[in-house]
Amino acid sequence: MAVRINDIAPDFTAESTAGTIRFHDWLGDSYGIIFSHPRDFTPVCTTEFAAVAQLAAEWQKRKTKVIGVSVDGVSDHEKWKRDIEAFGGAPADFPIIDDTSLTVAKAYDMLPAEFYLPTEGRTPAHSATVRTVYIIGPDKKVRLTMTYPMSVGRNFAEILRALDAVQKTDGVPLATPANWVPGQDVIVALALNNEQATERFGELDIKLPYLRFAKV
Numbered sequence: 425m426a427v428r429i430n431d432i433a434p435d436f437t438a439e440s441t442a443g444t445i446r447f448h449d450w451l452g453d454s455y456g457i458i459f460s461h462p463r464d465f466t467p468v469c470t471t472e473f474a475a476v477a478q479l480a481a482e483w484q485k486r487k488t489k490v491i492g493v494s495v496d497g498v499s500d501h502e503k504w505k506r507d508i509e510a511f512g513g514a515p516a517d518f519p520i521i522d523d524t525s526l527t528v529a530k531a532y533d534m535l536p537a538e539f540y541l542p543t544e545g546r547t548p549a550h551s552a553t554v555r556t557v558y559i560i561g562p563d564k565k566v567r568l569t570m571t572y573p574m575s576v577g578r579n580f581a582e583i584l585r586a587l588d589a590v591q592k593t594d595g596v597p598l599a600t601p602a603n604w605v606p607g608q609d610v611i612v613a614l615a616l617n618n619e620q621a622t623e624r625f626g627e628l629d630i631k632l633p634y635l636r637f638a639k640v
């Protein structure tokens with residue numbers, strides 16, 4: 425079954441490049457991003473993991489732990505990390521889960537509609553997980569999901585922007601407009617009338633009765 429926004433992110437115990445991970449314990453009170461990719465030692469995946477590695481300081485600034493998943497084993501992940509660093513110029517210091525059992529892939533519904541994964545003789549054509557992303561809040565609830573096909577590399581600048589938007593609006597009656605980036609005005613939820621909204625967020629920029637911006 426699909427993992428939906430507001431579901432508790434499935435908990436699991438798995439081996440990883442950082443040892444045994446008990447997922448919820450590992451998250452602690454941080455935000456988390458768990459993302460899957462089809463295979464180690466493949467071109468698009470290498471560019472994606474390099475992009476995540478290059479953003480290490482940004483994840484840390486946002487108190488967000490990142491963790492990768494694939495159906496390859498830890499020893500492959502360890503070898504592949506060297507290629508990621510050689511390509512991207514930054515160490516892939518985040519854990520990568522060994523999901524050869526497909527436990528995590530199935531719990532998070534990371535598999536495409538049709539997949540075939542032989543136990544032996546696997547090649548990159550036998551990819552399993554597609555490119556999924558789950559942003560998880562400190563309460564362990566899923567805040568955002570996205571799924572890209574195998575042929576389309578993700579835009580991690582967008583994932584960072586979406587994380588900023590999630591953190592900006594978490595637990596407050598605010599929302600971000602289309603194409604919002606940090607520093608821009610945000611939308612005040614309709615749950616507040618104009619007076620309540622002004623009292624809480626200061627002067628409003630009222631474009632339409634139901635579209636009111638505030639500088640927050």
Ligand code: BEZ
Binds near residue numbers: 463
């Ligand atoms: C890639 O990331 O480039 C890739 C992944 C799976 C199969 C083929 C290519």
